[in-house]
Amino acid sequence: MAEEFPEGYDDRTRGPTSQRSNALANKLSSVLSVSYADSEIRDALHFLDSKNTENTSDIRRKLRWDLHKDVIRCNGSIVKDFGQVAEQLKRIGSTISSLNRTCEDIQCQVAAARQENAPVLEEASTLLAQRQDLERKKQLLNAFNKHFILPDEELMAVNSTTEPVNETFFAILARVKQVHADCKVLLGGENQKLGLELMEQSSRHLNIGYQKLYRWIQKEFKTLDLENPQINAFIRRSLRTLAERPTLFESCLDGFSEAREHILSDGFYTALTGSTRQNNDSMMKPIELHAHDALRYIGDMLAWTHSATVSEREALESLFIAEGDEMAKGIQAGRHSEPWSDMHDESFDGRKAFDDLVNRNMAGVARALQQRVQQAIQGQNDPVTVYKIANLISFYRVTLTRLLRDESSIMETLSFLENSAMSQFEALQSDHTATVQAELTRAPSDLNVPDVLEETLTQLKALMKSHDSSLAPAASREAEFQPILSCTLKPVLNACESLAKDLDVPANNILLLNCHLTSKKTLQPFDFTASTIEQSDVSIECATDKLIDYQHAFFLHMSGLHPLLAALIPLTDSTGDLSKIATLPPFQPNALREASQTLDDFLPSALMDASENLKWLKDAKLAGEITSEAADRFCEDFEFVEGRMGAADEMLMADEEAERKEAQPLRDMYPRTSGEIRVLLS
Secondary structure (H helix, E strand, C coil): CCCCEEEEEEHCCCCHHHHHHHHHHHHHHHHHHHHCCHHHHHHHHHHHHHHHHCCHHHHHHHHHHHHHHHHHHHHHHHHCCCCCCCCHHHHHHHHHHHHHHHHHHHHHHHHHHHHHHHHHHHHHHHHHHHHHHHHHHHHHHHHHHHHHHHCCEEEEEEEECCCCCCHHHHHHHHHHHHHHHHHHHHHCCCCCHHHHHHHHHHHHHHHHHHHHHHHHHHHHHHCCCCCCCCHHHHHHHHHHCCCCCCHHHHHHHHHHHHHHHHHHHHHHHCCCCCCCCCCCCCCCCHHHHHCCCCHHHHHHHHHHHHHHHHHHHHHHHHHHHCCCHHHHHHHHHHHCCCCCCCCCCCCCCCCHHHHHHHCCCCCCHHHHHHHHHHHHHHHHCHHHHHHHHHHHHHHHHHHHCCCCCCCCCHHHHHHHHHHHHHHHHHHHHHHHHHHHHHHCCCCCCCCCCHHHHHHHHHHHHHHHHHHHCCCCCCCHHHHHHHHHHHHHHHHHHHHHHHHHCCCCCCHHHHHHHHHHHHHHHHHHHCCHHHHHHHHHHHHHHHHHHHHHHHHHHHHHHHHHHHHHHHHHHHCCHHHHHHHHHHHHHHHEEEEHHHHHHHHHHHHHHHHHHHHHHHCCCHHHHHHHHHHHHHHHHHHHHHHHHHHHHHHHHHHCCCHHHHHHHHHCCCHHHCCHHHHHHHHHHH
């Protein structure tokens, strides 16, 4: 808490006691503020402790004097040492002055020598620079000659026709191409004369080299064995190189195509006749003598064509396509070097060019095949054989679709031959159908399937087996066979339906059922006749319903139930209508007893008599089902009559007793029950 002083009090008014107190406080503060961690304070305290002195005024004065004495002694030693240092510095100064004078003399001598040798050094520097420039030019000249100038012995391998086409030829030709390409760099400088001369020279060597390669390939193609892998590898490289000149390459391919077309045509002729056009001796079995029928003859020719096409594609693929896109890249690069080419704006399609080459090679075979097959087709009179030929051609056409384009000569030939065979088939079948319809003038007495239809179904079965073995897609098989059904089966069925219209009931429906059931049985094993089977099912169902109606009517009339049923149908279940039943003519006692007797006479042989109506129906199971359905309908009708008669008897029983004694119940005169009827007709 601060001490309070009266107003006007000043520190200066304090006395000596107050000043001494402040001095003591300051000393205490300075002593207390000293850090005893300081090394100097710690050393001073150790020094005092080593003196073992007491803290008295005399000892303190003595200690002070001792300290002053030690300080004076130390200062004297320091002054003495600095005197020795000063002497050493004087000697060093004199030495430095001597060195400076010596350096100045040397600098003067060096300056004089430099002045004397300056022209010599300058000349030496100029000579060294000239030497370096000459060495650099020499290196450039050597590098230029090594890269752009070919030795005469190397150029001979490209230019001379006596030198073979081998690995050395291709290596030197590649170097010439590189030189020609690098000449473009020289044309970018100020002096273009050297670049133009080198480019002209390299272009001349390239043209000579490509001409040499072209002639060599032409010669090799004449004796080329496509089955030899070593030759193929070297020829592939040659063709890949020649592809850089599209004009020469196309000309080379034209010659190759003509040679291959001739070879394949000769091979086809050899396969047909067993002898070549140049030599009549051959170990092969000739197709024309070995094949005994037209189908075998055409099949052997198509098989040979397919085998030749596959072999030709494999051989040419190994020759032209085995290197991937290298040949296509070469042709594309070559078109830039031939701006006058007609196709330089078009992108080259290697696969299309390959297919075109195969097409050109097989063109001669296609022409010979078309001529031979067309002659064989036109000489056939059997529609089944012609259709089998058409399916056989279609089989090979679909098979070759994976190998050839649709616009190729082989594919166009096969399509034409297939259409020609189908046209021949339709013409023969039309004539056959007209003949059949002319013969089908009378239905068989036993209502069996006409022989004409049997013959047609036998023929159709052979056609369906042939179509089933074809490679037609499943989605289009039915649509493709519909025209066949339209020109074979449908006209005969229509003729059978016309015959049935002239017959009485039930013979007409029985004949229709026999025809359609037999047709359906023939068509069912094949999945591409579903729509025709559906149409037959509709006709079968319609004829079946008509026979059921006929059998039902037979049951009603022969049992005597028809008059009773006809009389009851117009009536309702009302009391008035039920009361009228006993007054109706068919329900009079004599008529009703006669109807009951007729029913009793009919029931024992009812099923046998009804089955006799359908004895000409070939499907016994269906005949039984028809009779059973008709019997069920008859039982339902009898239940209806029985119910109405029972209701009429109940009303009669409800009348007065006198009237009941005079009237007799209807059920007493017509006692048969529906249960008995069902048992007898089951």
